[in-house]
Amino acid sequence: MNRYLIKIAFDGTSYHGFQVQPNGVTVQSTLMEALKKLTGENSTVTGCSRTDAGVHAREFYFHTDISLNLPQKAFIKGLNSLLPDDIKVLGAKKTENTFHARYNVSNKTYEYGFYLGKEDPFLHRYYLHLDKEPSVKLMNKFCKSIIGTHDFCGFSSAKRTVSSTVRTVYKCKTRIEDNKIIFSITADGFLYNMVRILAGTALAVGYGRLPIDTANKVFSTNDRSLGGDTLSPKGLFLTKVIYKK
Amino acid sequence: MNRYLIKIAFDGTSYHGFQVQPNGVTVQSTLMEALKKLTGENSTVTGCSRTDAGVHAREFYFHTDISLNLPQKAFIKGLNSLLPDDIKVLGAKKTENTFHARYNVSNKTYEYGFYLGKEDPFLHRYYLHLDKEPSVKLMNKFCKSIIGTHDFCGFSSAKRTVSSTVRTVYKCKTRIEDNKIIFSITADGFLYNMVRILAGTALAVGYGRLPIDTANKVFSTNDRSLGGDTLSPKGLFLTKVIYKK
Numbered sequence: 296m297n298r299y300l301i302k303i304a305f306d307g308t309s310y311h312g313f314q315v316q317p318n319g320v321t322v323q324s325t326l327m328e329a330l331k332k333l334t335g336e337n338s339t340v341t342g343c344s345r346t347d348a349g350v351h352a353r354e355f356y357f358h359t360d361i362s363l364n365l366p367q368k369a370f371i372k373g374l375n376s377l378l379p380d381d382i383k384v385l386g387a388k389k390t391e392n393t394f395h396a397r398y399n400v401s402n403k404t405y406e407y408g409f410y411l412g413k414e415d416p417f418l419h420r421y422y423l424h425l426d427k428e429p430s431v432k433l434m435n436k437f438c439k440s441i442i443g444t445h446d447f448c449g450f451s452s453a454k455r456t457v458s459s460t461v462r463t464v465y466k467c468k469t470r471i472e473d474n475k476i477i478f479s480i481t482a483d484g485f486l487y488n489m490v491r492i493l494a495g496t497a498l499a500v501g502y503g504r505l506p507i508d509t510a511n512k513v514f515s516t517n518d519r520s521l522g523g524d525t526l527s528p529k530g531l532f533l534t535k536v537i538y539k540k
Numbered sequence: 541m542n543r544y545l546i547k548i549a550f551d552g553t554s555y556h557g558f559q560v561q562p563n564g565v566t567v568q569s570t571l572m573e574a575l576k577k578l579t580g581e582n583s584t585v586t587g588c589s590r591t592d593a594g595v596h597a598r599e600f601y602f603h604t605d606i607s608l609n610l611p612q613k614a615f616i617k618g619l620n621s622l623l624p625d626d627i628k629v630l631g632a633k634k635t636e637n638t639f640h641a642r643y644n645v646s647n648k649t650y651e652y653g654f655y656l657g658k659e660d661p662f663l664h665r666y667y668l669h670l671d672k673e674p675s676v677k678l679m680n681k682f683c684k685s686i687i688g689t690h691d692f693c694g695f696s697s698a699k700r701t702v703s704s705t706v707r708t709v710y711k712c713k714t715r716i717e718d719n720k721i722i723f724s725i726t727a728d729g730f731l732y733n734m735v736r737i738l739a740g741t742a743l744a745v746g747y748g749r750l751p752i753d754t755a756n757k758v759f760s761t762n763d764r765s766l767g768g769d770t771l772s773p774k775g776l777f778l779t780k781v782i783y784k785k
Binding site: 304305306351353371375380381382383384385413414415416417419420421 | 549550551596598616620625626627628629630658659660661662664665666
């Protein structure tokens with residue numbers, strides 16, 4: 296068997312998340328079908344992350360085992376011709392058979408996007424529209440306060456399946472790009488809905504509706520109700536995945 | 541009755557064009573439903589153009605007659621809250637009752653977009669992917685050759701409903717923007733599929749598959765088969781509408 300690490304990007308709007316679900320089409324099930332057509336084999340697809348329904352990825356990796364010896368071109372040209380327009384293969388390479396697309400991740404970066412000004416049907420698909428401008432300075436104060444190793448239990452939703460809820464945030468920042476505001480976070484791992492809740496909390500802080508001290512009490516109390524809203528998945532992108540050396 | 545001129549933008553991917561059809565949801569029918577909810581009246585919606593199924597508009601105007609006296613805010617806030625995310629009101633103003641959203645148009649600009657490089661699920665919705673780069677210089681030679689008043693019959697599809705097929709092209713140009721190539725055309729009017737056929741012809745010329753002289757013979761022969769392909773609607777945007785003074 297040959298293990299391949301495949302880099303893709305996808306628009307998650309039409310999918311029930313990455314992971315196979317009993318009901319609904321997922322990115323994983325779509326990839327498995329396309330691989331079956333390409334190779335004739337039933338290959339499993341192991342993703343670097345379990346992105347939620349409606350979340351997008353500019354960069355996402357999965358590994359798969361195939362008996363055939365295939366060049367990168369077979370994946371890029373071949374798989375892309377079998378995949379729908381909202382999932383595209385960007386690259387592929389052979390790896391060690393011990394390499395694991397999820398366990399070998401060192402850190403990942405997610406970005407949550409907002410936009411200001413008139414409502415725009417072309418931005419609406421990927422950004423959350425804001426009627427008034429939040430203070431990016433206040434948002435960045437909150438961002439700075441969550442860098443480090445914390446128990447993010449209170450910043451996640453009840454649907455958690457993991458045992459430890461401690462994660463390390465390496466970077467967190469909010470930046471302005473034209474009429475857009477982008478909340479960006481890099482960590483060694485993320486809990487269920489964690490980025491959508493942190494972005495919603497940053498926004499509430501930015502609007503002055505939520506004092507940073509109250510938001511930070513979520514860490515000591517694990518009280519989800521002290522944080523901000525869980526924002527819509529449409530504004531969330533997985534943008535970078537870094538593997539351990 | 542008050543006549544209003546309303547400026548919108550829409551992502552046409554999910555619509556069977558602008559104009560009401562016996563089967564399928566159109567932008568016009570969606571606007572009429574939202575207006576009915578807003579005002580309680582059955583108002584007609586007259587668009588500035590009959591864009592094809594799947595074509596988008598960054599700027600599009602329609603007029604409608606309503607007995608109520610409504611401020612711009614009622615349309616922007618009110619209609620937008622009733623419209624789906626892929627149609628948005630950008631502005632609204634009261635006009636003379638003789639003003640007509642289509643007949644009063646002086647000229648319109650359409651743009652057709654291509655992109656180069658790796659296939660990208662976020663560009664795929666609005667741009668046509670090209671495997672290799674065409675000569676933009678050759679494309680511009682073709683663009684220059686169609687400026688002026690010509691019979692565009694051979695550059696339109698058989699589904700025409702108009703009597704005269706003579707149109708005046710004021711501007712036509714192809715430009716490069718990062719990894720994108722944009723074909724842009726401004727004219728006093730457009731025939732059915734005209735921009736998609738002209739963009740396809742410019743592309744065939746750019747690839748050196750079609751000599752400009754042959755393409756220009758379409759004008760004298762009205763022979764559709766001498767031109768390029770009718771490109772997919774997804775890359776086409778109505779971008780500018782100018783009204784007569």
